[in-house]
Amino acid sequence: MIPHTTRTRRHAVTVVVGLFVLATIDVRGQAPTPAPSPGFDLSGYWSPVLHEDGMDRGAGPEIGDYGGIPINEAGRLFALSYDPSRLTLRHHQCDGYVAPYQMRALGNARAWEERDPKTHRLIAIHWFSQTFEGKRTIWMDGRPHPPAYAPHSWMGFSTGRFVGNALEVQTTHLKQGWYRRNGTPESDQATLVEFFVRHGDRLTHTVVVTDPVYLEEPLVTTTDFYRQPTDHQNWLFPCDDGEQVLGRAPDDVPSYLFGQNPFVKEYRTKYKLAAVGHLGGAASGQPEIVSTLAAAGDDPSLERPSRNAPATSKAAPVEPTDGNIHILPVRGNVYLLVGDEGNIVVQVGSEGVFVVDTGSGARAAKTLAAIRTLSDKPVQFIANTSFLPDRTGGNEVLRKAGADLSVRGTFFSLQFRDAGVGATIMAHQNVQNRLNAAKRPADALPTDTFLEERRRTFHNDDAIEMLWQPNAVTDGDSLVHFRRADVIATGNIFTTTQYPFIDVAHGGTVEGEIKALNQILERTVFEHQGQGGTLVVPGHGYLSDEHEVVEYRDMVVIVRDRIRALAQSGATLEQVKAARPTADYDTRYGATTGPWTTDMFVEAVYRTVRR
């Protein structure tokens, strides 16, 4: 037995050593500096206070009320062109709110924490808004933001940390939406920095929106909430797109031609406010606007595009630039491969690999290696959505590396010694014709073509349809729909990176392009509030759903309508270009150099609407 005095000494040593060791570390077990903010608990029920912008956030803003929003020319023209009747279009009826608007919307909110059940460290803060059931997840565990080619959502992807007395949140990957409910646009390139500060039962939310497409400078808004003691038990906001406007043409997208929005002047007259203020812009939110408004007269020229040089896209590049092929799981056994200058879709399974498009071919070997990480089965089928080089560039390499075991040992193989040697390439007949004309190698040509509307196959437990879209981008475009996975590969009919490449010389038309985009929308089903559900892989750009296609379709229709109106009035091509019919979309899709400029797009539309 140890003597009592020894035990006492041992206790003392334990205490001293314990104090020494523990005192050298932070009480949270983290490095002692810098001391992070302790944070605060956001949990509970919160109601928005509508003492600011009450009409905007309640009944709705008036048309032409963009004052204080630092929108640029493109944003102003987009808003002026906006007709609220657009919301009656089937695919807009359930549009949700984007995060910066959602935080200012009507309706209550609920916040709660998600903690690790063992360590109790904070993983995420959830914020649920009653209106449109907007659910935000603010990740607090230090995870990175997704890559540029990942999907966007109404709420975006948010990460947070406590700084000082605030919860600071960074948000990316937002969908296109609005800053005000009168069409003042928010682009899918917008990013947010937010600060939540709590003063007792009052919560003040500050958001700084940076939007290179539609804002001249960051937009700052602040919104108040007060804490509710109890659950009001009214959280749902159901929506379906059941409203129908009978007889409306599928290519009817309500909009106003530049300078012809009748309600803007009405607003200006009603409140005696000059256009230079109420049509927004960074200057409209500065104190000097008070004296400017007092001196300014009516200036309707702001309702039309300026004579400035066309703007170019301010969108962040989506394509990786590290020379590697990147894989993004899409759904089930379907994957997106990016990095070879054109999106590639890969379906894997026990029957073999099914590939939609093969990229430019510049990195075909790496594409093949990426496929090998997903499946050890041979590439059995390649579907080309078009003959264009960014769709077919890797055909030869991928075909040679594959095999179509389904035709070996058949009568077919008795006729052709090489039957099943290499992957089978499927495409519309016009793709084969175009590639033949381009003298592409035999191994790059489709070997299984179709002439009518649809080519179908059941592969890897999924029904796959190729749907010909006549005279869209070219005369041989197809959509590929994986029906079980519910993923649609669109080829270049839809991209998130540029105006549609309407290749008039090879059969493309704007009318066919609009029909093709509507065909995509005929097949999509959103999961909730207009997002999710059917996933859409564009030819270039980020993984999308129907909302991105709808906005893109709207853009093509609206530009078509403007150019058609100008053409019908007798405008020459040069006059049409000078009128800048794409002025509200150029900061998103425009280009003045490269293979597909805004002028080329305008010319393609002009030429086809005059037929």
Added chain:
Amino acid sequence: MTRSHVARRVAASAIVLVLVPVVARAQRGGFPPAPQSPRLAAPIDLTGYWVSLVTEDWRYRVATPPKGDYNSVPLNPAGRKAADAWDPARDEAAGEQCKAYGVGGVMRLPGRLHVVWLDDRTLTIETDAGTQVRTLRFGPAPTGVSDWQGNSQASWDRMEGAMGAGLLFGGGGFGVGNTGGGSLKVVTKGMKPGHLRKNGVPYSADAVITEYFDRFDLAGGDALLVVSTEVVDPTYLAQPFWTSTHFKKQRDATGWKPTPCTAR
């Protein structure tokens, strides 16, 4: 091991648990030092020039709205009656052009602020709109002659205080460290009656206005000042009137242009 040994070990462990946060805190700067002056104790720097960003209630702030247009303000019947009786000519005749530039309205007007420490216990906010000066005093509630800006009592509202943590747990308790963050809280009473908006939306001399000033630093060196305001007025408001108003930090006095009050 006897019960007394167990008890001693438990006691020793308890001492460790109690003292660790204290020691840890001491390593980060020791026990709370002797009280500093409010100026030295400031958790955030509000001084300098700030310009208002009028992105909300734009129509009501950049121009004088029509009489009777008090959308969003929770006026009670007496408040509506007073707003409907607004007569700027009468205010001018009475020399009361500054009604909208009082503490209840001046922060919402487009303009710039100049925030400076007058002394270690007094912060002042000058506004170029209406050429007003707000005096925010730390310490006991000030008294004095009632004017447009009233008597403002200031205090630092630190997160650790808001958390209600005690000294025993290092000012923060387990899992709660010191912050370095905080807000300026200002409570103002005793002001002359004025206007919440330029078109005569009223507040009375009985109103109590509580404000929180928060500073947020942004990447690139920009900073925002957000003033969250609550107006409680049993005379004219049916419920507290809440607004939050934001300003952007300026490097210098660019744009500073003091202007007189106007009633219209």
